[in-house]
Amino acid sequence: MSFKKTLLFFALFFTVSSYAQLPTAGLSAWYPFCGNVLDRSGNALDLILSGPTNTTDRFGLSNSAYSFNGNTTALTSLISRTPPMTDTGDFTYAAWFNADTTGNRIIIANGNINVDGCGIVTTGHNVAVAIGGVATYLPTYISFHQWHHAILRKSGVTYSFYLDTTIIGAFTTTLIPAPTSQKFAVGQDYTSGAKAFLGKIDDIAIYNRALTNAEIGNLYRYNPDVQTILGNNAAVCAGFSATLTPVIQYPGLSYLWSNGSTDTSIVADTMGSYWLNITRPFGCSSTDTITFTLGTVTVNIGRDTAVCTGDTFVLVPSAPAGSTYLWSTGDTTATLALTAPGTYSLLLNNFGCPGHDTMNFFYSPRPFVSLGPDISICSVSPLTLSSPYAYTTATYHWNTGAITQTIHPFTSGVYILRVLVDGCPASDTINVTIKPSPIVSFGPDRSLCQGNSIVLNAIASPTAVYTWSTGELNDTITAKNTGTFWLVVNDNGCIATDTFNLTVNPYPLIHLGPDISVCQGTPVVLKSTDVYVSPTYLWSTGATTAAINVTTSGSYTLSVTKFGCTSKDDINVTIKPNPIVNLGPDGYFCAGQTISLVSPQPAGATYIWSTGSTASGISISTSGLYGLVVTNNGCVASDSIRLDKIQVPAVNLGPDTLLCEGYAMQLAIDGDQATYRWSDGSTGTGYTVSHAGTVWVSITNVCGVATDTLQVAYRFCDIWMPNAFTPNGDGRNDVMRVLGTLGSYSDFKFAVFNRWGVNVFLTEDISKGWDGNYNNMEQAIGTYFYVMSCRLNGVEYNMKGSFELIR
Template sequence: MKKFFTLFTILSAAFFTLLSTQTLRAQLSLTAIGTPATMNFNLGGSSNCSGAGNAWVNNATIPNCYSNMGSYAYSTGCNNTGALHVSGNGGETALGGRASNSTTLIIWGVRVVNNTGQAISALRIKYRGEQWNSALTNVTNTVAFSYSVSATPITNVTAGAYTNFPALNMSNLVSQGGCGGGGAAINGNQAGNFADISACLPVNIPAGSEIMLRWYETNDACNDHMLCIDDLEIIPLNNTLTIAPITGPNTVCAPDTGTYSVNAMAGVTYTWSALPAGASYIGGAPTGNQAQIDWAGTAPGTYPITVTPNGSFCGITLNPATINVTVQAPGPPVTISATDTTICNGQSVTLTSSDSTGNTWNTVPPQTTQSITVNTPGVYIVTSAAACGTSSDTITISSLNSPAINLGNDTIVCTPNINVVLDAQNAGATYLWQNSSTSQTFTATTPGTYYVEVTNLCGSNTDTIHIVLQNLPQVNLGVDSLICGPVMPFLLDAQNPGATYLWQDNSSNQTFTVTDSGTYYVAVSNVCGTGRDTIHIRHQLVPQVNLGSDTTVCVGTTFAMLLNAGFPDATYQWQDNSTNAVLPVTQPGTYYVEVSNDCGTAFDTLHVISITVPVVDLGSDTLICPGSPFTLNAASPGATYQWQDNSTNASYSDTVPGIYFVTVTNSCGSGSDTLVVSPFPAPVSDMKDTVLTCGITELLLDAKNPGADYFWSTNESTQTITVSETGEYWVEIQVCNTTIADSVSVEFTTTSNNPFNPPNTFSPNGDGMNDFYQVQGNFDNISNFSAMVYNRWGQMVYSSSDQNFQWNGEHGGHIVPGGVYYVVFRMRSECDEKDKEYNTTVTIFY
């Protein structure tokens, strides 16, 4: 005997089916009286008609399933005898067997546990019987049903007492073919090849006990029809069975309708109680387990609805069921405060629901406030939830930008008579054209400038179009040209922007760059035709000439040089009117040339200078204040310089007293000079306290300290002043930030003893005129005579004790610089008790 046993345990009222390839897992548990437990046999797998090729392990292949078979097969109805089969077509499968030519039975069963907590007195069992093979005609093949109840787990479908229950047997539905052909495979899922089998099984199953439901198939030789079971449903029953609960809405809002149901029991009809005023059963008074009630017109209140079963189910009397339904009056539908609205880009609008609570707006994310503010276009819906359901309202928000205008690109026309329609778009806006017309369109009949201002709720914009009358292109490349300059290119412009161009080299730009002499032409085309022009261009460089740097030659030497002014295609004019490109030079002088061609004239001059050995004169020795800057200049054209510190500039600057010397060298030799820079001595006061004039009418007062700054009581600021009145005279003397004061009392007498009148200028330049400084006068009564000359720095540059002296302007063998010099005469006259000093100035000119 071949056995198959499956334990099914459903852990809740729902049915669970777990599938995996070649593995069954199912459990079935009865959890409540009247609550069905179900299962199907969609076990997966694939066809295997060559034999049962899948290994079977008790309580492993399928939990709580047992069999003495070592294998099982998947089948689509093919001939595979003596095997347990999972038969199906696609994912929908059933469980059965084929016992043809088998020496044992094929048995399979479902183990069911009573977990209702009550004793079960009956089971209503229903399943689908499917046939997957058709064998010998007119032969009946039956799969028998039996059951066994036990207080302990049942793990064997052959041991123990089983009771047959033929009402749940299954027999074949069709037959054809024959034994020799092995029958024919058929699809058990197709109509006519399956039947629903159900029956009430009276059986006592104590709480916690088990019942084994089993099916077995005997050897039918070659007549097996491969019968299988599928879609099993088991309902536990006892005397507490009720049709309750009544399902359906227990709160309704008139005029809602409601659908109400009770548990359906096979063969049982139902009586539904009368309804309150205003309510009615849709379709008339029902007799089935379901009814539809229209609550329109029903006053608010709570109303009981009772359903009474007529008769029994599986021999068990059924109790009635009642539901209390509360009818509520609906409130007014929700509304949005605003109407469909248009907003401008960037603006917002506030939408307000008529309900203060329970609102849900269709924004992202949803908002639940009474009011929302939106700034984007769209359809906005508010849904308001209340006790009587929901209501909604919708508003459409449109957006509007300020007008966008495009009258088109500027247009060229070739005739003054036109008919161009300009459209400002933006339907619904207002319009103002250049002529104050207000239509959306404007017809231009002549070339010109046209503009429009378009205004809507969101603003205004304008646009302008130029309709330009254009003639045949007028091309003027210019007159034939000479291009002067060192650099080509030269740019030719065919003008007429927007036209097309074809130059002599097939280029097509508006401009053409000329890089060489030649003939250039262009054809310029526009919508009105083609214009042409030609130009001849000649290129020549502007003359340039460079005779070189000025040149020096030493006096008494001979030399020869060539001045070259050569330039292509030029003419020449030298200072001596010669016209060659080259001029020979053998004498010092100034040489210049004019070089000319069609592009202009260039000039250059060269000086050939005769020079001698440098004569250097740094000037007289000088005095400075501490830190005062001074500059010595030895500049001589074309010379080089070497100072006492080996510096080589033409001038030398410093702030330190000392001995400074320089050697100046040119191509003819060298010259040098030395200058002593000394610090100013501290100022001294040297005026007499009292002076008697002895008959002179003017007296020269000398503050000494040459080079100082002076401030006299007479407001004069020179080293010496001349006074002619008796009085007290004082002076402040400042030398290098040191200031002293001196004073003298002068008394003029009536006796004049001034023996001489010295000159105030001379020019020792060797021209034989006024070349010497000398004094003339009556010196008969003069003794102790001396004359001393000082430069402005207080340096004595000449002295003599001879009354007839003649000074030639030299000091140390050199002519002193021109300028003002201070002269001091000392002598004693008969008016004087001691030597007298006379101060004056002399100016040297050259």
């Protein structure tokens, strides 16, 4: 028989907003971005795409809006046309946008908004109106990553700005029409690529009139998209019939089916594919396809099955009601009883749709299980119960809860093993009697100290027989000598035995010697005179070494343990104190003074000074190192002190002097452990005289103060000294000498010194100079010092200074 099924498929789904109508009066251009930038108004004002890519719109439909990447390179993220839209009269510009970030960015611009155009832009976190490079009007806050609908409406000289149907405000201005050489641009400044938009833009509408508020609301709710859904592909049986019909129908939609029909629905009654294209006026179109194929019925007769030998098995298939059956055995019943191993299949027919399934049937042998005869054993004897055959896929279950092939019982009782192999069970039972065994345990071998003993015993039993290595027959013996002791106990046929080794050790000998008396600081080592191999030591101080160092008086005890046997000895140690000798820290004294050195000691002490004196104290008046050795009660101590004599300070700056202008004189003084103070407040050992006046210095140490004064006068001299010379034999500046008008000077002396104070040159001839050699050897490059003196008209002049030798 045949069975015909009729199917009804609901094809189309629209939201309520789809019923809003697009205002068409005055529509100059309409760009719903249905995967392209074509003008759907019928005016053929198509745009040019330069970079943006298709993306999802505010309804989540793909290829229904354009994504702009914010690239500021010209013509890389732009949709545009030339010339721009006319803006001489009233107009309305509208666009949906979804901004990703802040910044000054163009959404739409008619003409060059930097000069004479107008448009809708984002500024920071706002959207606003831009007019002719003059100003930005009516900025209002927007949320990023969210779709908004912006409208710029011009009525006369009044501009109104709407966001999501809410009027933001209005302003009045006169706009100069953009030249025809400019562009209508979306997403980017067409002149430079600046102000590039980052986000999505969709559904741009241009009107040559001012829309009403009601029309603005309709434009906001209008969805140009249409989505065709025919449902999933279907598997059907022979003789099917399916009606494909949209759920919602309203005027304006046009339909085109794959069979050429333009009706809202068609009937599909043959296998194959069917498609439907729906087009919306002034909007987009959508196509969907559904395919019908011959289906099959799902039937399941079960998985491959094995049963134990001797068991029966019935196949009960899972199949739809009303099906007919044909088994591989030729049977046509709904079930099939299996009595032999093999492969079984079922061919099923359910109203024209076939179904098929196959399974394999096996017999599994039952396992062999034998635990043997009942058994009686002693408790100490190991017992193993096990199935005699090992099966690869077997599972084991004992009545003890164990699941292993083998168990080891420790108590009397009945033990049952059940073995399951490939689902087939077998079992066996055995009675086990475990007799208690006697317990004999002497513990570990022991050692005793001489004179002690140990008791060895076993747990008493009235039925047990005891046999000792000593020949005794009781359950207890006492051992006090070195040897090996063993016991055998037989109780009702169960035997236990143990062996014990006893070692009796002597006490160690220990001797610390007689009591000791020594001076403080004398090493005292205490140790036993008897030596043993690997003993343990314990001193009364807590030390565990064989010897200890003693530094304080007292009684000391040593315990020595060997093989667990301990002996002790005591010794008294007296540490006598050393004399305390302290001559004090090193120091000094002034010339003319006498110093007394003493170190008081107890009565009976003896003294030896480094001067040879044996008195308790000495007096000194010269610098030196002085030492003292003191002996008291046989103990010796010593100390030493360094004393230096310091001279009373003295100073001499020399006679008053007259210097040439521009020259300085170096003064240097020295004192014994002294401090210095010059007339200018400086505190060094040297002083540089560079101007006329009185120079004084004060030298102070612990022994007194000394001062001196020097009068310095300056006059003009027409001689001078260079600050460097180059004795390299080139004939220029090879000699260091006095320069100037030299003929009027007498008593001339000129000396040169190196840094170590060595006089490397001396002359009394004013025309002579130093050539850089000393003892016929070239001197090192560096700083040298000179001293020059002479007379002019009977007045003595002195010059001191330094210069550089350069090669």
